[in-house]
Amino acid sequence: MAWFLGLGVTGAVLLMLSLVLDGVLDGLLDGLLSLPVVAGFVSMSGFSGAIALGTTGWGVAGAVLAGVPAGAVTGWFAYRLGRALTGDRSGAAPRDDDLIGASGSVVTAIPADGYGEVLVRLAGQPVKLAARSPVPVARGTEVWVSEALSATAVSVRLVER
Template sequence: MGWFLGLGIVGVVLLALSLVFDGVLEGLFDGLLSLPVIAGFVSMLGFAGAIAMGTTGVGTVGATAIGTPAGVVTGWLAYRLSRVLLRDRSGAAPRDDDLIGAPGSVVTAIPADGYGEVLVHLAGQLVKLAAKSPTPVARGADVWVEGTLSQTAVSVRPVER
């Protein structure tokens, strides 16, 4: 039973190492042989074998026969879960061009020769950006984004009503 408990502990240690060495062995056999899969197999083989030996009194061969299928199922579940998590792609990150035409409002007045600040709706969220305008724009005015000057600055024009 000590060997099986040792295998279970080794599997848990492998799982902890997979958090540190993320991606090691991921490329082998299309991710089938990754550290989380190996850790799941080894730990379940060990713990299921130890439980089988302790509760039923079967020998080493019987404990191995019980622990191996449990380890295979756990390894397969770890493989499937990792595939699902790796395929989870959220939408594409917003780009600078996505700001053009976005509505916003001035939170810090924009002078004719400098920068102010605007709140712009981007991907369903309010984003505060530095803003420049060819004409002065008062605080609270509604604006449209005409172009992007950098990742954090835009050129705007007031909304004409």
């Protein structure tokens, strides 16, 4: 039984190490063999084998036959969970076009023939951008983004109320 408990504890230690050594072994076998998957397999095989050995009269062979499938199932769940967490692509990065219609305020006055600066919120984060306007705009004025000129520059218009 000590061997099975040793495997279980080793798997638990590997799982803790996977928090520190994040990404180790992740590239092997297209992500199938990662440290959390190995840790799940080893620990569940060991602990299930120890439980089977201690509660039944199956002997070591029966404990191995009970522990290995339990470890395989746990490793498979760890693999699927890891793929689900790392494969989520729903949080796409904001694009320049996402700025259009955003409100903000002028932090550096915008002259009629040049650039000033505005502070807008993009995806909940404040972003300071260079800004142009067809009319001069004073500092502190509320504006809307009417066009994205580049990744760092926008065209704005006054908010009409």
